[in-house]
Amino acid sequence: MLLEIKNLHANIGDKEILKGINLSINEGEIHAIMGPNGSGKSTLSAVLTGHPAYTVTEGEVFFKGKNLLEMSPEIRSREGLFLSFQYPVEIPGVSMVNFMRAAVNEHRSYRGEKALNASEFLKLMREKRALVEMDNKLANRSVNEGFSGGEKKRNEIFQMAMLDPVLSILDETDSGLDIDALRVVAEGVNKIHTPQKACVVITHYQRLLDYIRPDIVHVLYQGRIVKTGDFSLATRLEKDGYDWIKQELGE
């Protein structure tokens, strides 16, 4: 098992957002997490990656059998956990090249590998850039600075390709993408995916799931996973919304 979440509770400030999440993810699987606004989808990705604003109050998370919650955010990354941010931040003055070189070499040194030299690194950049059809110009600009919404998302998947994680969480990667960009980004994700890796796709819409086909679909509602099913669950949510689930829960 790649990721095992047991009874995870988490707060922001005094407010409890996650109220007992249980979730298991195996190698090769693609999971979709859907749910209405405010149900805790982004909180789950932030807690898993170790965002300092959230406090875990109860529960356990194992990643590759190791206690994930004891690791600093950068160690989680180096262990192979990646988050494609819903709102990637801008870092003025830091070029994508320098940023990625720092990241890739940190990952390599964690694995006991030598840092890449400039030409090896640029070759890797070129290769991975092609996966998401990213313009060379973007690679030379400051991290996310002045990028359009679509360019930022493409850049997230580019970074995912560069770091080659075993578990990727895509947090609303489809928001702000037009249909062509959506296809390119989704194809990029599919090309990176292998039977040894897993992917969690957080989204409101089936649209993205038509391209990145999930094996398992979960509905997150009020901080808990209230329903799990196959792809047909996503189709039903697209058609009927969430009211029927609320009714099932007796609300």
Added chain:
Amino acid sequence: MKQSSEKHIIEEVTAGEYKYGFVSDIETEVIPKGLNEEVIRLISAKKQEPGWLLDFRLKAFRYWQTLTMPRWAHLDIPEIDFQDIVYYAAPRKEHPRQAGELDPDLVKTFDRLGIPLQEREMLAGGGTAVDAVMDSVSVKTTQQEALSKLGIIFCSMSEAVREHPDLVKQYLGSVVPYRDNFFAALNCAVFSDGSFVYIPKGVRCPMELSTYFRINALNTGQFERTLIVADDDSYVSYLEGCTAPIRDNSQLHAAIVEIVVHDRAEVKYSTVQNWYPGDKNGRGGIYNFVTKRCLCKGVASKISWTQVETGSAITWKYPSCVLAGDRSVGEFYSVAVTNNHQQADTGTKMIHLGSDSRSTIVSKGISAGKSQNSYRGLVRVAPGAARVRNHSQCDSLLLGDRCGAHTFPYMDINNETAVVEHEATTSKINEEQLFYCNQRGISTEEAVGLIVNGYAKEVLNKLPMEFAVEAQKLLQVSLEGSIG
């Protein structure tokens, strides 16, 4: 987890502080503490100076006695007892100027600082000539022979007084007169050594000239004096670096740099200032009170100041440009970092006297810890200076919420054809940026380094290559542990 990583960062800082804080065991000749006419006569006699220079010193000293220390800067400066300072300290074996005759401990000291003094190593190392100043005297100038073939004079100030008295007499005090300010008067009275550079007409200096200042002796003030003259159509790039040992007492550094640039000549002056900044509780550290000024005397003459300031407990200086020549150009690029209890009040003055003169100011302040960082700048346009242009950009970056950044821009525009622009921004490194870096596997320390270097890139790009690399590392080191 967050707490543990923060703790780890703090531990690293306390462990790996100031890299150049060692003391060298070099036999030093020191005169008694205190300042009076006898001390000045003694310094002058030790240096076997001509009468005119002693007169210059005594005039400055008498004037200095009438002054009180100014207090207008945004700095909290403890009372300085000027009678408790040693005004002259020299490594004992200073005189032999031949390589190989140098005190091996002294060579070792500069080796540890990455400054090779041996000529053959220099040649292997390539393009820099070095004047090394330890405490009050210049101990070694390299590459003199190669430079003299081009007519370039690069030597210690003492040597210049002996060998080129007419040049020194003509220019010394012509840009910064002894009446300029309190610390300038003090420097004129007691200055010991420093570098002298003369670039003759039409010569482009083929290598970087560099002076490396090192304070070693205890309770000693360093009062060096640098004079650079670039004659018509010449060019020189000059670098200055400084370090000092870790001491519990603060030490005073009050230097003067004077530059004269003639017709169509250009001088680039770069500083990486890394004097000991004091410990994390604010104990010790250098008081860096320096007067630096360039007179762009000739038409289309140009000066470019670039400074990276990471050291000193207190920094108080304004490298300035007097743009007297028509079409002359003044540039000032600065990164000033303050951490822990450091204070900096620094900036520039652009005095436009010539028509069509232009100036650019780019100042990047970075404050961390409990430090205070101020930019203070003056742009003055004289009534007779037509079509002057100035652009100033002053940015402040804050790390944490216990530090301060301040901007004091002064403008005094007396000609209506001038176009003067001022831009200022203040920003903070935010948690989201750091988390984004962390999520990509980059540690917080390295993320701060990346972000700060990105922020300062515009200035770092102006430094000569080897210096830029050193400066980048320095920025990262001096901000270690500032996020918490």
